[in-house]
Amino acid sequence: MRLGIIGLAGSGKSTIFQALTGSKPEERIHKGHSVVTVRVPDPRVDVLKRLFKPDKTVYAQLEYILPYGKKAYKSDQQGDESLWNDVRPCDALVHVVRNFQQPGGEAPDPQADFLKLETDMIFADLVVVERRIERLDLDKKRGKEISAEEHRLLEESLRMLEDQRPLRDNPELANAEPLKGYTLISAKPVLVVFNNDDEDETRPTWDGLSEPYEPVVVRGKLEMELAELSPEEAADFLTAYHIKSSAMERVIQHSCDVLGLITFFTVIHKEVHAWMIPKGTAALDAAGVIHSDMRKGFIRAEVLVYDQLMPAGTYQQAKKEGKIRLEGRNYPVQDGDIVTFRFNV
Ligand SMILES: Nc1nc2c(ncn2[C@@H]2O[C@H](COP(=O)(O)OP(=O)(O)OP(=O)(O)O)[C@@H](O)[C@H]2O)c(=O)[nH]1
Ligand SMILES: [Mg+2]
Known part of the structure; x- marks a missing residue:
């Protein structure tokens, strides 16, 4: 932008x-x-960085x-x-x-x-x-x-x-x-x-x-x-x-x-990444912001709300507690979502 x-x-x-x-x-x-x-x-990125200790951190x-x-x-x-x-x-x-x-x-x-x-x-x-x-x-x-x-x-x-x-x-x-x-x-x-x-x-x-x-x-x-x-x-x-x-x-x-604009986060390949998208953007299009292949082969989005990560302590723990939601292509991505896109290539 x-x-x-x-x-x-x-x-x-x-x-x-x-x-x-x-x-x-x-x-x-x-x-x-x-x-x-x-x-x-974005202080949330700083926190994710501390938590995941990625090789690389990318701010919006x-x-x-x-x-x-x-x-x-x-x-x-x-x-x-x-x-x-x-x-x-x-x-x-x-x-x-x-x-x-x-x-x-x-x-x-x-x-x-x-x-x-x-x-x-x-x-x-x-x-x-x-x-x-x-x-x-x-x-x-x-x-x-x-x-x-x-x-x-x-x-x-x-x-x-x-x-x-x-x-x-x-x-x-x-x-x-x-x-x-x-x-x-x-x-x-x-x-x-x-x-x-x-x-x-x-x-x-x-x-x-x-x-x-x-x-x-x-x-x-x-x-x-x-x-x-x-x-x-x-x-x-x-x-x-x-x-x-x-x-x-x-x-x-x-x-x-x-x-x-709102911000969502991805944590993949040892990289914490903040992405900005217009409010109301559907999961499918949010995937497209990252890579066109992700959009093309979109299966679903796995979403963890940022505020629920902290109480759980780790991503795995949040998963165990059932805090990760599965969302389809039309889901409007929310500010603070930590998203993992599942896709076919
Ligand atoms: N006191 C005060 N002076 C300021 C402030 N901001 C800018 N100035 C002064 O105002 C003058 C113009 O500032 P610039 O930043 O050059 O303004 P500009 O809009 O870029 O001007 P042009 O490029 O000529 O259109 C300079 O002498 C600045 O030092 C401010 O916040 N306070
Ligand atoms: Mg000037």
Whole structure:
């Protein structure tokens, strides 16, 4: 899963990238963007590792990209589609909103800044949707067969966008298969990150509607400095600034949440492995995430709930106690399941 970092100029995107990854954006250039893969911290994996003593432990991962080298997203560039194209392949967005006093400059206005970029996103989608509707109408006039379903979804999207509402507010539209190819920006889940001053731990106040869904507050500059310290040095720092978990951990955790991801585990071939899948994924498709052969030859899934492993002490003991369930291909895998797939090759 890949998340694109966006935000108005000077909102702290580079700073947050560095806080998140421990490296400067310019040190991580890949195909014109700053790209980094981060490990999703998960104490359950640490426990499984201690218990099974595997040769190898694989944590779940997320990828963050920061479109690089552009003075991106200035208000006077509204409607410039190229600004958005960089993040079209992303599964979700991280929207960085300035909530710190610029040195010798303007006081922050996070609500106005947030709405500015929201409007920009909506406008970018509006252009794409209008163009596509025109195209379909033209095709229809020429006697070509068009998809009525696609047309209906586009019309509905158009109405929403004209009302200044992002498509993500309507899950049916945001996830509609016929619209997937258009990679509409406002349909992507968004994690809003308020970038606060060092001394400020509070979430900015908001008046009226359009409050972002479950935002995260970070102190970007502070946490960037934190990311450079050794764990011992960082510990003192965390206490002094009342930081319970690092920005990195919180942003990563919330990234998984907005993406609607859950984690299941496998313990095979001396390897403990955490896998992330969208909530509701059936066992058959979860097997496919590991290997296409597992999906093809799927027989059943043997499931042990993580919370039942600890009281039993060992996997064998849990098995003896009858804690292992057999599930079929349609079983929706749950967060924390330890799964053994049985399959034919
Ligand atoms: N006080 C304070 N300053 C910050 C914070 N985050 C970023 N800054 C400062 O704000 C300025 C802009 O930060 P950047 O991280 O470069 O912002 P950006 O979004 O990458 O900017 P562009 O790439 O130009 O769009 C820099 O001078 C940072 O040091 C913060 O949390 N607190
Ligand atoms: Mg930058």
